[in-house]
Amino acid sequence: MIETGDLRKGSTIEVDGALYQVIEVEHLKIGRGSAQVRMKLRDLRAGHIVDKSVQAGSRFARARVERQPAQYLYAEGNLHYFMNTDTYDQFPLGKDQLGGALNYLRENATCNLLMFGDEPVGVELPAAVELAVTQTDPWVRGDTAQGGTKPAQLETGISVNVPLFVNAGDVLKIDTRTGEYLERANK
Numbered sequence: 001m002i003e004t005g006d007l008r009k010g011s012t013i014e015v016d017g018a019l020y021q022v023i024e025v026e027h028l029k030i031g032r033g034s035a036q037v038r039m040k041l042r043d044l045r046a047g048h049i050v051d052k053s054v055q056a057g058s059r060f061a062r063a064r065v066e067r068q069p070a071q072y073l074y075a076e077g078n079l080h081y082f083m084n085t086d087t088y089d090q091f092p093l094g095k096d097q098l099g100g101a102l103n104y105l106r107e108n109a110t111c112n113l114l115m116f117g118d119e120p121v122g123v124e125l126p127a128a129v130e131l132a133v134t135q136t137d138p139w140v141r142g143d144t145a146q147g148g149t150k151p152a153q154l155e156t157g158i159s160v161n162v163p164l165f166v167n168a169g170d171v172l173k174i175d176t177r178t179g180e181y182l183e184r185a186n187k
Helices: 095-104
Strands: 012-015 018-028 034-043 050-054 059-062 066-076 079-084 092-093 110-116 119-124 128-136 147-153 159-163 171-177 183-184
Touching: 059 079, 066 119, 079 110, 092 095, 092 119, 095 119, 147 171, 159 171, 159 183
Parallel strands: none
Antiparallel strands: 012 018, 012 059, 018 034, 034 050, 066 079, 066 110, 079 092, 110 119, 128 147, 128 171, 147 159, 171 183
16 A cells, blocks of 8 residues: 555556556645645556545555566557567557657657556656657758757657757657757767
């Protein structure tokens, strides 16, 4: 069992038979009333986000989610296929289970597969991924007095703000937690 005071971002809990991952936790103490804990949870099976408020000190069953090394293989319709790199087993995951991770996945990318027993429930991305720029506007010297940014389209379809010196074809490191440009990749 895990108490509300021990909940952190990324914790996995079971509530009424549903499996949730904690996205945000906020402890509130209002007036003379008892303390409340407001949580934002992501249902790992269905993929939707749930807001839940409980009394401070409430206890939840801790869900044992294992992380297994995996490789993203391909997409077919709404399903995305991953292969466990240790056992070579393949697992399909739906778009709703992957959520924002789809913005950073390309074929043959490595990640961790989140397994609840024998059931795949999601993926955990590395802190940064390398993606190529497919389209961005050219930079003209004198556009700004100081450093600026411009939008760039990446190979997975997402758009990020990048420094003016970045050109189409460049490979960039992108932070998967914030979606921000980190640096040019050494290629």
